[in-house]
Amino acid sequence: MEERFEPPYPAIEADCCKSCGRCAAACPKGCLAISERYNRYGVKAVAYKGSGCVGCGICFYNCPEPYAIRIVRKGGAQ
Amino acid sequence: MDNALATKGMFPVFRRSGAESRTTHYCAGCGHGIIHKLLAEAYVDLGLQDRTVIVNPIGCAVFGYYYWDVGGVSAGHGQAPSMATAISRLRPDAITISYQGDGDLAAIGLGHTLQAAARGEHMAVFFVNNSIYGMTGGQMAPTTLVGQKTTTSPLGRNPETDGMPLHLCELIDALRLPVYIERVSVADTGRIMQARKAIRHALEIQRDKKGYAFVEILSPCPTSVGLKPLDAARFVTEKMEKEYPLGCLRDRSAEAPARPAPKPWVRLADFFGDDGREDPHPAAHDARERHFKFTGFGGQGILSLGLVVADAARALGLETTWLPSYGPEQRGGDAQCTVVTSTQLIGAPAVEHPELLVVMNQAACEKHLHTVRPGGLALVDATVRVDPAQIPQGVRVVQIPAIDIATAAGVPKAANVAMLGALIALDALGIPEQLLVEALERSFAKKPALIPANRQVLQAAIAHCRHHGLAGELP
Numbered sequence: 406m407e408e409r410f411e412p413p414y415p416a417i418e419a420d421c422c423k424s425c426g427r428c429a430a431a432c433p434k435g436c437l438a439i440s441e442r443y444n445r446y447g448v449k450a451v452a453y454k455g456s457g458c459v460g461c462g463i464c465f466y467n468c469p470e471p472y473a474i475r476i477v478r479k480g481g482a483q
Numbered sequence: 484m485d486n487a488l489a490t491k492g493m494f495p496v497f498r499r500s501g502a503e504s505r506t507t508h509y510c511a512g513c514g515h516g517i518i519h520k521l522l523a524e525a526y527v528d529l530g531l532q533d534r535t536v537i538v539n540p541i542g543c544a545v546f547g548y549y550y551w552d553v554g555g556v557s558a559g560h561g562q563a564p565s566m567a568t569a570i571s572r573l574r575p576d577a578i579t580i581s582y583q584g585d586g587d588l589a590a591i592g593l594g595h596t597l598q599a600a601a602r603g604e605h606m607a608v609f610f611v612n613n614s615i616y617g618m619t620g621g622q623m624a625p626t627t628l629v630g631q632k633t634t635t636s637p638l639g640r641n642p643e644t645d646g647m648p649l650h651l652c653e654l655i656d657a658l659r660l661p662v663y664i665e666r667v668s669v670a671d672t673g674r675i676m677q678a679r680k681a682i683r684h685a686l687e688i689q690r691d692k693k694g695y696a697f698v699e700i701l702s703p704c705p706t707s708v709g710l711k712p713l714d715a716a717r718f719v720t721e722k723m724e725k726e727y728p729l730g731c732l733r734d735r736s737a738e739a740p741a742r743p744a745p746k747p748w749v750r751l752a753d754f755f756g757d758d759g760r761e762d763p764h765p766a767a768h769d770a771r772e773r774h775f776k777f778t779g780f781g782g783q784g785i786l787s788l789g790l791v792v793a794d795a796a797r798a799l800g801l802e803t804t805w806l807p808s809y810g811p812e813q814r815g816g817d818a819q820c821t822v823v824t825s826t827q828l829i830g831a832p833a834v835e836h837p838e839l840l841v842v843m844n845q846a847a848c849e850k851h852l853h854t855v856r857p858g859g860l861a862l863v864d865a866t867v868r869v870d871p872a873q874i875p876q877g878v879r880v881v882q883i884p885a886i887d888i889a890t891a892a893g894v895p896k897a898a899n900v901a902m903l904g905a906l907i908a909l910d911a912l913g914i915p916e917q918l919l920v921e922a923l924e925r926s927f928a929k930k931p932a933l934i935p936a937n938r939q940v941l942q943a944a945i946a947h948c949r950h951h952g953l954a955g956e957l958p
Binding site for chain 1: 487488489490493505506507509510511512513514515516517519520521523550671672675676679705712713716
């Protein structure tokens with residue numbers, strides 16, 4: 406299940422993540438990190454640290470997987 | 484401003500990897516996924532999704548049609564620009580995109596690439612350059628950097644034996660008609676945003692019918708280059724960009740004229756005239772498509788026989804095709820032709836399983852007899868030995884001494900006319916005798932002196948069949 410946070414935040418579909426690390430490296434706030442949890446493909450998926458996101462979308466555009474990350478912003482549908 | 488930022492324009496589930504998969508087949512850190520998202524976002528934002536067609540290459544992006552929710556086709560290796568040319572010309576309203584990697588576009592497909600660019604075709608070409616063959620396992624590509632190690636350049640690309648990297652944007656910039664040429668990268672955020680602008684601009688050019696747009700995208704291939712995802716992205720910036728500098732080489736989109744409205748298509752029937760099609764002959768009652776094949780060797784009048792039949796069918800008011808096939812020899816090679824008749828428009832002139840096969844020599848018998856459909860008829864010259872084991876179930880074989888009949892009449896070359904006589908006697912064509920005889924005589928319009936002898940052969944063959952009880956008992 407996808408975790409929910411106070412918007413804005415990166416909503417992560419862990420089963421889509423291939424652990425390349427592009428998003429975490431690109432995040433200007435350093436609020437993403439590869440987690441210790443394995444997804445159904447046996448990959449350690451990226452996870453949001455829970456705070457710090459400003460909703461800039463940089464992680465979304467760096468992520469090569471269409472559905473691994475989306476950005477939930479204030480007032481938007483979750 | 485959007486209140487959410489998510490992928491648009493791609494299928495919600497990617498059926499390629501199972502019913503529930505939402506992941507691509509690309510390796511971790513591959514640039515393709517980033518580019519796929521940018522392209523999908525662009526056609527959705529520009530309102531072009533419903534008329535976009537993407538031609539997929541051979542290479543890692545071969546499965547693009549599982550991901551992009553637009554029209555998708557795959558082309559033979561390197562041929563995407565040619566297929567895109569056809570799509571763009573046949574569907575001028577389509578937004579035509581060719582999406583190709585460096586092996587596909589710059590190696591095997593270089594000719595297609597340059598010719599489409601030279602013609603200034605209306606298409607956007609997205610060229611994903613990762614400096615290596617990805618899908619086939621990391622071989623050297625035309626774009627491989629000097630010194631770069633690949634499975635086929637294990638000591639590094641050596642310019643003395645392998646030449647220098649191929650610069651596609653610069654090559655295309657030498658041509659007159661391309662409207663927009665830019666090289667971008669997806670190695671980091673700033674570069675991705677520039678790539679996003681370039682991809683959108685290429686699609687705007689298609690929307691505005693301004694012409695050919697070429698966007699080269701430097702993209703990391705962690706697996707084949709042999710680096711971790713972040714290092715592969717760094718390799719693109721630190722190594723590839725030295726060889727392939729980023730930037731816009733040309734943008735003439737503002738001054739380029741828009742494509743003129745295409746001329747309306749002309750139907751073949753309009754072009755050739757309907758020739759009485761509206762009022763078919765009363766005998767043209769058989770609505771089914773009929774498939775005939777005539778076979779023998781060159782010089783036996785095989786093609787002429789088919790033409791006479793086709794001409795008679797046309798006179799009957801039927802739709803008709805005649806398709807010849809023969810070797811490069813003037814005489815003596817395999818010769819065959821197919822005739823298809825129908826009361827409806829005919830889709831294809833090819834005949835795989837004829838209901839009527841005419842065979843004039845041994846080789847043709849061995850080659851074609853087994854293709855006759857059950858319930859069909861094979862009319863075989865008596866000089867041909869028919870192996871009973873080769874006769875398909877439910878096929879009737881009738882042997883006619885066509886060559887002998889023609890020879891006895893003093894016109895050995897008229898064996899084909901003797902066959903026509905047998906076809907008439909057996910009523911094998913569903914075309915009235917009168918129309919066939921008239922068509923035969925029309926075929927001798929330039930040599931009227933030959934008509935009496937041929938008429939004699941025709942009548943001799945009809946008499947032969949009637950004498951042997953071969954008449955009007957056909958499928």
